[in-house]
Amino acid sequence: MPPRLLLLPRGGLLPPLRRRSPALSPLLRRTPTNKPPGYLFLSPVRAFSRYSGMAAGSPEQQLRSVVVRETVELTEKEEQIFGRLLDVVRHFGLGTQLRVAGGWVRDKLLGKDSADIDIALDNMTGQNFCEKVNEYLELMGEEQKGIGVIQCNPDQSKHLETARMLIFDIWIDFVNLRSETYAENSRIPTMEVGTAKEDAYRRDLTINSLFFNINNNSVEDLTGRGIEDLKKGLIVTPLPAKDTFLDDPLRVLRAIRFAARFNFTLAEDLKEAASDERVKSELGSKISRERIGHEIDLMMSDKHPVRAMCDIRDLRLFYVVFSFPENSNPPVFDKCDWQCVSRIEAAWNLAYSIGSSVFSSGSDPKLQDEQRRLYLYSELFVPLRNMFYFDKRSKRQVPVSSYIIKHSLKLKGSDAETVVNIHAASEKFAELVLLLESRVDVRTLKEKLEDEYLEIPTDSVKRVCAGLILREIKDFWRVALLVSILSYPEAENAANILNKQDELHWRKEKYIRVERAITDIDLDGVWKLKPVLDGKSIMGVMQVKSGGPLIGKWVTTTCPEMAACASEWNHG
Numbered sequence: 001m002p003p004r005l006l007l008l009p010r011g012g013l014l015p016p017l018r019r020r021s022p023a024l025s026p027l028l029r030r031t032p033t034n035k036p037p038g039y040l041f042l043s044p045v046r047a048f049s050r051y052s053g054m055a056a057g058s059p060e061q062q063l064r065s066v067v068v069r070e071t072v073e074l075t076e077k078e079e080q081i082f083g084r085l086l087d088v089v090r091h092f093g094l095g096t097q098l099r100v101a102g103g104w105v106r107d108k109l110l111g112k113d114s115a116d117i118d119i120a121l122d123n124m125t126g127q128n129f130c131e132k133v134n135e136y137l138e139l140m141g142e143e144q145k146g147i148g149v150i151q152c153n154p155d156q157s158k159h160l161e162t163a164r165m166l167i168f169d170i171w172i173d174f175v176n177l178r179s180e181t182y183a184e185n186s187r188i189p190t191m192e193v194g195t196a197k198e199d200a201y202r203r204d205l206t207i208n209s210l211f212f213n214i215n216n217n218s219v220e221d222l223t224g225r226g227i228e229d230l231k232k233g234l235i236v237t238p239l240p241a242k243d244t245f246l247d248d249p250l251r252v253l254r255a256i257r258f259a260a261r262f263n264f265t266l267a268e269d270l271k272e273a274a275s276d277e278r279v280k281s282e283l284g285s286k287i288s289r290e291r292i293g294h295e296i297d298l299m300m301s302d303k304h305p306v307r308a309m310c311d312i313r314d315l316r317l318f319y320v321v322f323s324f325p326e327n328s329n330p331p332v333f334d335k336c337d338w339q340c341v342s343r344i345e346a347a348w349n350l351a352y353s354i355g356s357s358v359f360s361s362g363s364d365p366k367l368q369d370e371q372r373r374l375y376l377y378s379e380l381f382v383p384l385r386n387m388f389y390f391d392k393r394s395k396r397q398v399p400v401s402s403y404i405i406k407h408s409l410k411l412k413g414s415d416a417e418t419v420v421n422i423h424a425a426s427e428k429f430a431e432l433v434l435l436l437e438s439r440v441d442v443r444t445l446k447e448k449l450e451d452e453y454l455e456i457p458t459d460s461v462k463r464v465c466a467g468l469i470l471r472e473i474k475d476f477w478r479v480a481l482l483v484s485i486l487s488y489p490e491a492e493n494a495a496n497i498l499n500k501q502d503e504l505h506w507r508k509e510k511y512i513r514v515e516r517a518i519t520d521i522d523l524d525g526v527w528k529l530k531p532v533l534d535g536k537s538i539m540g541v542m543q544v545k546s547g548g549p550l551i552g553k554w555v556t557t558t559c560p561e562m563a564a565c566a567s568e569w570n571h572g
Contacts, residue, residue: 065232067110069109087136097121097123099211099213101118103118103208109210109227117171121177122176133165147163196220206237207229209221235255250287253295274315275317289408293411297373301372305376310341310345323404325403327389347482354482358482391403405419435465467523470518481515
């Protein structure tokens with residue numbers, strides 16, 4: 001039975017790779033913050049980072065020496081894959097030069113593993129070569145593999161049809177070498193079969209233009225500077241930067257992402273081109289919001305998201321990437337971009353000082369990654385949490401942060417909902433922090449709760465208040481607490497805070513104390529518990545004949561003390 005030819009969703013790649021959990025790094029420098037207008041309360045959080053206040057093009061960003069290997073060291077699996085591909089070429093006399101392109105070569109020279117193998121072919125299409133691979137497998141008596149064809153789709157940065165298939169259980173992409181030219185007012189190129197050199201020069205960055213020639217087992221640097229730029233830690237385009245960006249403005253964000261990932265330096269001409277008004281306009285108008293959001297999400301999930309956000313701000317791209325709705329209320333305040341980036345810097349620094357326990361959720365690494373990612377989005381948009389806009393479709397006021405996540409970045413609606421919930425929970429935590437540290441009269445909290453929860457025993461107030469917040473925010477409660485601590489006013493005796501490191505330590509210790517207080521009363525995971533009482537039992541206790549929103553709240557409240565409160569009230 002011949003193998004199936006699969007037409008994959010345009011721009012789709014299989015299988016999806018789990019994001020790596022990046023290691024946090026110390027943030028060492030302070031960024032001046034600009035207070036928004038009085039309508040938005042933010043405590044004077046100080047951020048200090050080696051990226052802070054470092055304007056694009058600053059001489060402080062010195063080139064550094066990067067250790068680059070002289071040759072590519074193949075794993076046993078890679079030798080097996082490449083040997084099979086060469087067997088196909090030799091058996092059929094194809095005369096094809098097989099080259100691994102781009103990121104795999106770069107990562108191998110940096111001593112990093114990479115599972116992203118893209119094969120560039122000089123004399124046939126990817127689909128034709130995959131068919132030859134299957135023909136060879138049949139001759140060898142082996143099972144043929146399905147061929148996936150990823151259609152050309154410029155919005156997904158796929159300018160040429162790509163074929164992929166499993167070879168020794170690894171997905172391999174195949175595409176022919178190409179050259180491309182761009183028409184005015186379009187990022188859709190005219191594609192032609194090209195030489196290896198033409199293909200190298202059409203790449204976004206010199207460090208991504210390297211080839212590994214499988215036929216002769218050698219690295220090819222056809223731009224003449226890919227390896228040199230890799231050693232210098234320099235992000236530069238093979239062709240003039242402005243032309244490169246006008247051809248495909250998405251490359252601006254890719255340059256920022258790779259600079260952040262490897263902690264490399266953006267070349268001066270590249271920064272100038274990225275800040276060009278025409279390039280910014282084209283980025284906002286020619287590139288789909290889905291692609292912009294995808295690049296930002298990759299930055300947020302990578303090793304140095306703060307560096308990426310600083311570059312976006314310093315290159316004056318913040319309002320292009322994070323577009324705001326019209327007529328937000330209040331309007332966008334002065335230096336909003338600086339306030340947002342300063343906030344994420346401080347958040348990154350605080351999370352690093354506390355450690356990985358901030359994003360602990362049992363043994364589920366995917367949930368930890370998700371908590372970290374949404375924590376960063378939440379912190380980035382904290383300065384906007386009291387800004388709203390009128391959504392004509394739903395006819396209600398919607399948080400601006402929700403608009404940016406759903407419409408500017410085209411991320412999941414659940415991401416926007418979680419960020420809004422984290423903001424709301426962080427504000428509730430502010431009062432709970434005082435309660436848990438016994439700095440507020442419990443009777444004050446009881447008065448606020450009595451309307452909904454009747455008479456609660458005094459010794460249960462802390463547990464009930466904390467349980468209600470955790471029930472709403474669930475696995476993200478530590479994230480919401482961290483956001484709250486970062487918004488918390490500085491120590492009462494400001495004179496005791498001698499420097500920003502002392503302030504950081506003060507916030508860290510406050511987070512640890514509150515987090516421990518919550519876990520000590522066994523509330524971590526309280527939202528997973530089944531309700532102790534059902535609606536019928538609660539209506540009996542309250543002596544009512546029909547349910548309603550209040551009864552629903554009691555049923556879904558998983559804190560066991562809530563049932564005890566009802567029982568005590570009834571017997572009282």
